[in-house]
Amino acid sequence: MGAGRRVTTRDIAEQLNLAVSTVGRALAQDPRVSVETRHRVERKAAELGYVGNQAARMMRGVSSTVIGLLIPDVGNTFYSTAAHALAQCMSRQGYQVMLCETDDDRDNELAQVRGMIAGQVAGVIVVPTPNPRSESVRLLRQVPHVQFLRRHPALSEQWFGIDDRAVLRDATQHLRDLGHTRIAYLGGLSDLSTGRQRFTGYLDVVGPDHDPGMVAHIAPFCVEDARKELARLLDSPHPPTALVTASVRITEGVLEELTARRVAVPRELSVVGFGDERGFAWWGPGLTTMALPVHEVATACSTWLLERLREDGSTAPFTSSTTGYLRARGSTATPATPR
Template sequence: MRNPTEASRSLVTIKDIASELGVSNATVSRALGDSPLISLATKERIRAKATEMGYVPDAIARMMRGEASNLVGFILPDVQNHFYSAMARALAENVATIGLQLVLAISEGNAERELRHVRELRRARARGIIITPVADMRSETAELLSAGQTVQLVRSHPLVQAASVSADDGEATRLSTSHLLSLGHRRIAYLGGGSEILDSGVRRLSGYRSAMASVAGTTTIERLTAPHPENGYQAAQALMAGSERPTALVLGSSQLALGALHAIREMGLRIPQDISLLSYDDPDWLQLCGPGISTIALPIQSMAHYAVSLIDAHYRPAGLPTPCLTEHAGTGTHYAFPVSLVERGSCSGPIEHAVSPIRT
């Protein structure tokens, strides 16, 4: 038999492992492939020896046999957005527990770039693709995604036949708006994403409208724009410069919140004395802004757990989260997970007659 140290100096094969253990090549192959024909004890013994000898599965050979690789693709729109960077880390940790490798690809909201990423992941025979789709998706992209193991994250595209996983977006903005209403605000503006964020934008706007409609005497003010800081800055400036400016602001994106906070500070307005503000998602910097910004915390870990479970049936960890909402549609099932309100110092009752002048 070969010495394990000697074997590790060159490429270790299934034949080498079989020779070390005195079993057949077929037994080793089946054990490493998690075949139900092999007992758990034998699988564990063979896997332990494979690890000891430094065995690396031949991905190219697997692909030539038509098998999926150990790659899981995550196509996200913006790596600088706290939510997506935190989600990437959570997904990577979860897929690693079942021996898979997460591969990141950034679409920047560009349909052509998204298509290139999907093509390459399919060529690499990725085990699955987790994607936050762009609104103007190419038909080829939708076909490739629908034909393979795909999970849509945050939002779903109507052309893609695949399950989707998100936070309970409607409840998030309903909770934000209801909290401000309970403090006495009646002129509350909503600043959120528009058609470019597909159904997630519809759900968030609906939650705001639902809460506002539940109380008499309210004034709805809606500003929909792509979730980038510069758009949040411009929208907040326009809102706060008007003669009938809102007393409170609900944000549907932390990126919009970043821009809105910049505008509010630049205009010399105080939080919460002049404007109450409630954000979306909970990046660390929200705690450092003024009195601390109240926000909606998103279920990043729960969403990551569930998305991976949809990609690979072997992933069934203890305590797999249960969706708070399951909706069945023609394009696939939508699973939503509960959100929570994080109260800090950015919300108080309206002070209608003590508003600071705007600096010019």
């Protein structure tokens, strides 16, 4: 076989002195082929580096075993953790994950969706951008798909996510219970379903008459904007005594700025973060944060989708919402008594 040439079933057949049809049946686990012959073929296929032609298999009526996964930011551990859990679950069931990143850009999202549909994926798990293009919506409707973490009304009614409103309500209430009244909020843009829900959870505690100067809506992946907004809050004439964040990246930006400015946490500022990254426990006095069961939600989402594919591709409305929980560490305390 020449360098760079794809290994075929004919190559395996010649090496084992078998008919090409026998090799094809063996690789397809056809019961007409003996177990011994199947094992011989599988060993030789692995030895030669044989990879099956998925397109050809599908032309013969064999279903696709590829699931598309569309996420905004693979560098965000919030999403990479979910992707890892989804891939593990799919792999155990004989499926593969095609991972695509949108960077929350709807044109990029459309390009990725087109590629998935062209690749004839069996289904799609999607974290939608704030405003998907109509063509993206039409294409996704051609395949079984489920929304993950975020929700957009134009897409399927199948959704797995986190009760974002409850998460931020609990975070803010923790600070209120400690005696804080000037509680600032740094969260994602309100045109995202998650951003709206998290901000609503904050308002549930501070009330509709809150100080708008205590609020900053930031692109959820922009660490630098989070740092700038925190600097604005800290340098204001009446700075907050406490702060809640509403995304992992924003939390990272806040911690960077607090470290750079050497803010004494929690004496000068109490902080409740979002998500529970490994480094959060080691930061300063240890970050009090809202821990989120991302791995569990991702596993439930992938399991549900695979069950639907195995049954009949049913698209009956289904939603699953899971809440987070407060992990109290050293970054929150009662407000300091003013001198």
